[in-house]
């Protein structure tokens with residue numbers, strides 16, 4: 525579904541059939557004509573979103589973000605999207621590209637054929653065009669207490685909390701998250717049940733639980749071991765497949781299900797057993813069974 | 814400027830058509846129907862056994878019917894697929910760290926496949942298959 529063309533377009537001949545075509549340039553890197561279908565939404569004037577088609581000449585080695593930048597610079601300055609680092613580090617350029625959550629600075633044009641459909645991240649409210657509102661994710665991040673809660677507080681004069689390389693390796697993978705929210709856009713459970721704390725925030729809880737300097741698991745379990753926490757996860761595994769930082773949130777959540785189940789067994793089946801969750805209500809504990 | 818974000822709902826009944834990976838997930842979940850049905854069949858068999866020799870013989874005869882054989886083949890395929898997805902998941906759910914390194918995931922999943930094969934052989938042996 526394409527809408528009226530943008531106000532100004534460079535005089536380019538579109539190839540028949542609308543497919544991206546290589547426009548070889550002798551001696552230099554080759555160019556290609558790329559068609560993008562971009563979701564547009566203006567909260568001041570629109571009641572619903574619409575797709576707008578752009579045609580733009582791109583270098584062969586460009587990524588989708590480059591194409592958007594070119595559109596914004598040369599064709600349509602009203603197009604809105606977020607980005608910063610252009611090197612898959614800041615996590616701000618996440619979009620749905622042909623239905624798949626991707627960092628647009630990491631989505632090479634040469635990997636796509638035909639019209640490339642660009643939409644804002646799924647499962648988040650659209651603020652404007654490709655810009656989504658991350659408020660829900662930020663709120664959930666806070667709830668899991670993603671910081672070291674020291675086992676014992678000690679004065680600075682006693683020096684730093686030391687950690688061996690092996691202790692670091694235990695959680696290192698889970699500390700690589702760039703908060704891009706691609707995993708939330710991929711997770712159907714989050715889409716269907718927005719109260720779900722979700723992959724990245726729960727994984728960060730796990731990262732701190734595994735940290736040898738940390739003693740905050742009991743506090744985090746009040747969020748983690750609930751219906752809104754790991755028990756909402758049905759292990760679709762999409763989060764790990766789309767994660768650009770190879771964090772593997774699905775593994776963190778399954779590990780937390782195991783530790784939370786052990787807590788429940790200790791708490792309910794072993795006489796006098798006290799688990800990390802002994803401050804949690806019985807109703808929530810029942811979710812585990 | 815006031816905020817008026819647009820909420821795009823996740824379609825509650827058709828979301829799994831959006832991505833092939835969601836269909837793979839649904840196919841894994843659907844196999845549990847066959848696993849469940851087979852468990853019911855086992856319970857019915859126990860109940861028939863307790864009802865006496867005639868009831869048990871009739872039950873066994875029923876198992877030999879064409880419908881029953883088709884169901885058993887389907888249930889076997891579904892249970893095998895379900896089990897494989899579980900075994901493949903074990904390397905994520907139960908990582909083993911030795912020093913600074915993790916045991917390769919394939920070894921963890923592989924160990925489960927080996928245990929599966931050994932236990933199946935033991936059960937078949939006890940059942941007098943060989």
Ligand code: SF4
Pocket residue numbers: 700701702703704705706707708723724727763766767768769770771772773
């Ligand atoms: S876990 Fe991966 S996909 Fe999810 S926010 Fe972090 S980096 Fe992005």
Ligand code: FES
Pocket residue numbers: 607608609610611612613614615616617618627628629630
């Ligand atoms: S612009 Fe920073 S991750 Fe893409």
